[in-house]
Amino acid sequence: MRIVKIIAIILLVAFVGIQFIPTTRNQSDTVPETDFMLVNNVPENIQNKLQVSCYDCHSNNTQYPWYNKIQPVAWFLEDHIKEGKAELNFSKWDSLSNRRKVSKLRSIVKQIEAGEMPLDSYTLIHKEAAFSEEEAKEVINFMTQLKDNL
Amino acid sequence: MKNLKMSIAAVLLLAVSFTNAQEKKKMNHDHGDMKMDHSKMSTMKSDAKTEAILSDYFNLKNALVADDTKKAAQAGSKLVASIKAFDMSSYTKEQQEELADIFEDATEHAEHISESAIDHQREHFKTLSKDITDMVAITGSETTLYEQFCPMYDKGSAWLSTSKEIRNPYYGSRMLKCGKVQKTIQNR
Numbered sequence: 001m002r003i004v005k006i007i008a009i010i011l012l013v014a015f016v017g018i019q020f021i022p023t024t025r026n027q028s029d030t031v032p033e034t035d036f037m038l039v040n041n042v043p044e045n046i047q048n049k050l051q052v053s054c055y056d057c058h059s060n061n062t063q064y065p066w067y068n069k070i071q072p073v074a075w076f077l078e079d080h081i082k083e084g085k086a087e088l089n090f091s092k093w094d095s096l097s098n099r100r101k102v103s104k105l106r107s108i109v110k111q112i113e114a115g116e117m118p119l120d121s122y123t124l125i126h127k128e129a130a131f132s133e134e135e136a137k138e139v140i141n142f143m144t145q146l147k148d149n150l
Numbered sequence: 151m152k153n154l155k156m157s158i159a160a161v162l163l164l165a166v167s168f169t170n171a172q173e174k175k176k177m178n179h180d181h182g183d184m185k186m187d188h189s190k191m192s193t194m195k196s197d198a199k200t201e202a203i204l205s206d207y208f209n210l211k212n213a214l215v216a217d218d219t220k221k222a223a224q225a226g227s228k229l230v231a232s233i234k235a236f237d238m239s240s241y242t243k244e245q246q247e248e249l250a251d252i253f254e255d256a257t258e259h260a261e262h263i264s265e266s267a268i269d270h271q272r273e274h275f276k277t278l279s280k281d282i283t284d285m286v287a288i289t290g291s292e293t294t295l296y297e298q299f300c301p302m303y304d305k306g307s308a309w310l311s312t313s314k315e316i317r318n319p320y321y322g323s324r325m326l327k328c329g330k331v332q333k334t335i336q337n338r
Contacts, residue, residue, distance in 0.1 A: 099251055099255050100255055102277075106273075
């Protein structure tokens with residue numbers, strides 16, 4: 001019993017302790033000129049969908065949920081965002097060459113088609129981020145058109 | 151990453167200009183003959199780098215033809231390294247910019263190939279093939295290459311091969327002979 005108590009106390013102290021370790025927040029007040037939405041003529045419904053389903057991990061501005069303030073969730077999220085932005089950052093879209101844009105658009109379409117994006121772990125909590133069949137079709141058509149016009 | 155690339159480029163450039171300077175010193179003694187040798191040597195050097203990239207690309211292609219994910223992944227990693235080792239200094243500024251763009255894209259696809267399942271590898275191989283074809287348009291190749299085309303995979307997809315015979319990397323054993331030669335790329 002004593003041992004269990006000691007372990008519980010250690011865990012509690014550790015849990016409280018890690019709350020003081022700062023994380024970098026992926027937030028910005030300005031939308032850069034290179035943003036996907038600014039340089040492309042994106043219909044409003046698709047803008048909304050991208051904002052809700054993609055921009056949290058694929059742009060310079062994350063809409064943080066409340067539980068992000070609690071460690072170790074914050075680290076987990078920070079890691080995801082870093083990785084997501086390395087693959088694709090909508091905020092810096094226009095800094096890509098045409099070759100890179102075509103590449104990215106092709107990957108976007110493939111990922112949505114295969115149902116690999118948005119991630120299951122994300123849509124589990126953000127129900128509204130999941131794509132309905134209709135929404136997926138709209139976004140895929142839009143991205144394909146954009147690619148073919150480059 | 152960019153900083154690292156820049157410093158690697160700077161070091162390479164320095165090394166090249168240093169060897170150039172030494173060659174020139176030698177030339178002063180040996181007169182004209184050296185000049186010929188030197189120019190031959192420098193083109194041969196960049197050829198070797200191009201051929202290294204092509205060789206990794208063809209290993210990758212052959213692995214996909216054989217439905218071998220593991221070998222394809224290995225070839226992908228090797229390709230990343232070969233691209234990094236490519237020396238662009240003998241090309242014009244414009245060509246260098248285009249090559250840098252091609253290599254940035256190709257590296258990303260090769261990296262994905264090194265860590266994905268076979269369907270994914272084939273998706274990335276499609277764009278990678280375009281990159282490598284564009285590279286050859288600038289660098290040339292030592293051997294004659296064949297651009298081949300399969301109309302069925304992803305609304306039509308091309309790849310490069312060293313032989314005329316069709317061995318389809320997008321379908322492997324499922325449809326080994328689907329496709330045709332679309333273009334012959336003569337060697338330099």
